[in-house]
Amino acid sequence: MSRVDAAAIRAAFRERGFIADEAFGTALQLALALEKPLLIEGPAGVGKTESAKVLADVLHTRLIRLQCYEGLDAMSALYEWNYPRQMLHARLTETDGSSLEQREAQIFSERFLLKRPLLEAITEERSPVLLVDEVDRADEAFEAFLLEMLAEWQVTIPELGTIRARHKPSVILTSNRTRELSDALRRRCLFVWLPYPSLEQEIDILHARVPGLSERLALQIARLMHALRGLSLQKAPGVAESLDWALALMSLHRDHLDAKTLEQTIGCVLKVHEDRAVLDAHRDAVAPILSDTSSRTEPGGYGLETDFGFGSVSAPRG
Amino acid sequence: MYPFRSLPENLIAFCAFLRDDHGFAIGPREAHDAARALEIADLADERAVRHVLRPVLSGTREDAACFDAAFSAFFFPGPSRVVQSELSARPRALNRADANEPAPDRMRASATAEGGIDESRLTVDGQLVPAPPSEVTDAARVSLARASYSPYDAEGEVGGPEIRRADPEWCDAARSLVRRLHVGLSRSWRPSTKGQRFDLRRTLRVSLQSGGEPLNIRWLRRPKRAPRFVVLVDGSRSMSGAASTALELAVAIAAATMRIEAFTFSTGLRRVTDEVQRAAAGDTVRINRLQHAWGGGTAIGECLRDFLRRFGDRLLGRQTLVVIASDGLDVGQPDVLRDAMREIRRRSAGVVWLNPLLETAGYEPTASGMLAARPYITTFAAVNDAAGLARLSRLVRIRM
Structure with a gap:
């Protein structure tokens, strides 16, 4: 996997429903070619985590995920001894006459080692994709530990000795910028900013991920999402929200978006109560995007009332 | 080729340009990686070269944002259609760099202080897309403009204050503030x-x-969570003496904990964390007068909103105590200030407002700015000396 070019990566990503632009494709190519970790920053819900999953799929390798959280310590990221099992083993073999050294070697063998994501990534046969998700949520102390790990790719377990990586994993770090990352970590990594997709990209993504979505609905969703992201919302909707919404509208058998449908399904998009007030204040901005025909008179459209009132529920079309 | 013959020479010169003129953190390792990265790019394709160099050489979103402009300035310095070899001198600073500011970190500070980078308008290429026209930004611009024309505007070259290492009493008081502040238990x-x-x-x-x-x-x-501090100092003319005291307080806190961010604001917001931390380490630092950030009128609401937009996500949180030092004499819209204060309060552990006028006999916080901010303040106090800070450390209440 030494020379993959950006175009091939983008094509492979597109096959798997992930629309990557040129800059992002090149960044992935660089990360693979230079064997450096790639730090992806961007707003929530633009596919930072998803890109790592897709990359693992493209490279036909395992994805090992380390989800960071506040209070994550080195031990729960690296390894732990299985103490209950060790104790049980020690008790059971108390009388079998083996020497102290033998018993110790048994107790501190790989059988009793619980591998956590980082150790797992190092000991993997084929170079895996290691996803360090939301690294900004971990504390500074863990960040320092991670730095050492990314530089050395080796772990010393006092009872077993030093374990060196057979193959360097491809590392992807993601951050939502809830905290400033240290310069040292940034300098170890390649950096790429993943923004919200453009209108055309979003339509592409909708078609790639929600097969059977009508042209018109995709355009409406993408335009509305664009308009929403321009408002000063507390939680701007990401791509994940547009996909959810598209699925919701599909399952309600809508082939277009009008004011009433928007009202009914807005919960898929805006997740904070105050944001709905913001949207209400900017009704004029979204009005041109919505179609003025009501869902009932639209030929082929199914209103909520007809579905539930008369029980004529049908499978989603397309 | 321009300005040197060979590719490595050009690359090294470009790295030096980014480092010196734009404050990128680029060392030999980055330059080496950039050279390796160029091996896999099609050198005839300018876009490909940009895409390849950007992830390697930039480390933050701000870097990525000014990378393309810097790339164009370095490799395509002249007007279009002028052959590079016919150009004589290497371009120095870009237009965004302030000619009065020699040090690179200042330049970047100035770029951000001017609101040069609007984060919501960046594309992945780091290019700025034009701002959507909206009434809100227009209103903001009008009130900012009004503030800068107002009689409170700075006159001529008013130098910023000089800050130096805090006195031991200040440090003791700050340490006690950091120690006493209980923002909950850590999860580890x-x-x-x-x-x-x-x-x-x-x-x-x-x-x-x-x-x-x-x-x-x-x-x-579970150990106690280490509190974070954000100190926002009003640098307007009406605050002149009190602002120096507030900066002294920031330096004292910086001596007690690393987890502090400091800003000055008047008609624009400016991050002074570096200066404050250097002062805490023993340097004597002059906070340069920059744009309108020192000695002008105040648009508190606009500045706080600017702070929220640019730094809110990274700096605010349940363990952050926000300290605002201002007299509340605001020339902006009270509504803007109210919204910003509500947001800050919602996203932080507590809001301390230090008003120097509070010590004045007969003072009532009735200025429109103060009235708008008042409901969202958890601790309202005045700190004029170390004893005042020590008093404050017993006073601060944290919302849990």
Whole structure:
């Protein structure tokens, strides 16, 4: 996997429903070619985590995920001894006459080692994709530990000795910028900013991920999402929200978006109560995007009332 | 080729240009990586070269944002259609760089202080897309403009204040503030002699000494969360003396904890964390007068909103105490200030407002700015000396 070019990566990503632009494709190519970790920053819900999953799929390798959280310590990221099992083993073999050294070697063998994501990534046969998700949520102390790990790719377990990586994993770090990352970590990594997709990209993504979505609905969703992201919302909707919404509208058998449908399904998009007030204040901005025909008179459209009132529920079309 | 013959020379010159003129953190390792990265790019394709160099050479979003402009300025310095070899001198600073500011970090500070980078308008290429026209930004611009024309505007070259290492009394008071501030328990477990959770790992380890019998029990406990501070100092003319005191307070806190961010604002917001931390380490630093950030009128609401937009996500949180030092004499819209204060309050552990006028006999906080901000202040006080800070440390209330 030494020379993959950006175009091939983008094509492979597109096959798997992930629309990557040129800059992002090149960044992935660089990360693979230079064997450096790639730090992806961007707003929530633009596919930072998803890109790592897709990359693992493209490279036909395992994805090992380390989800960071506040209070994550080195031990729960690296390894732990299985103490209950060790104790049980020690008790059971108390009388079998083996020497102290033998018993110790048994107790501190790989059988009793619980591998956590980082150790797992190092000991993997084929170079895996290691996803360090939301690294900004971990504390500074863990960040320092991670730095050492990314530089050395080796772990010393006092009872077993030093374990060196057979193959360097491809590392992807993601951050939502809830905290400033240290310069040292940034300098170890390649950096790429993943923004919200453009209108055309979003339509592409909708078609790639929600097969059977009508042209018109995709355009409406993408335009509305664009308009929403321009408002000063507390939680701007990401791509994940547009996909959810598209699925919701599909399952309600809508082939277009009008004011009433928007009202009914807005919960898929805006997740904070105050944001709905913001949207209400900017009704004029979204009005041109919505179609003025009501869902009932639209030929082929199914209103909520007809579905539930008369029980004529049908499978989603397309 | 321009300005040197060979590719490595050009690359090194470009790295030096980014480092010196734009404050990128680029060392030999980055330059080496950039050279390796160029091997896989099609050098005839300018876009490909940009895409390849950007992830390697930039480290932050701000870097990525000015990368393309810097790339164009370095490799395509002249007007279009002028052959590079016919251009004589290498371009120095870009237009965004302030000619009065020699040090690169200042330049970047100025770029951000001017609001040069609007984060919501960046594309992945780091290019700025035009701002959507909206009434809000227009209103903001009008009130900012009004503030800068107002009679409170700075006159001529008013130098900023000089800050230096804080006195021991200040440091003691700041340490006590940091110590007393209880922003909850951390989520991580640390070994301790007494605690709530049994530490199997260490108990077993220490029991080796006693032949496997766990005689010494080890415990785990959650340590106190380290509080973070954001100090926003009003640098307007009406604050002149009090602002220096507030900066002294920021330096004292910086001496007690690393987790502090400091800003000055008047008609624009400026990050002075670096200066404050250098002062805490013993340097004498002059905070340069920059744009309208020192000695002008105040648009508190606009500045706080600017702070929220640019730094809110990264700096605010449940363990952040926001300290605002201002007299509340605002020339902006009270509504903007109210919204910004509500947001800051919602996203932080507490809001301390230090108003120097509070010590004045007969002062009532009735200025429109103060009235708008008042409901969202958790601690309203004045700090004029170290004793005042010590008093404050007993006063601060944290919302849990």
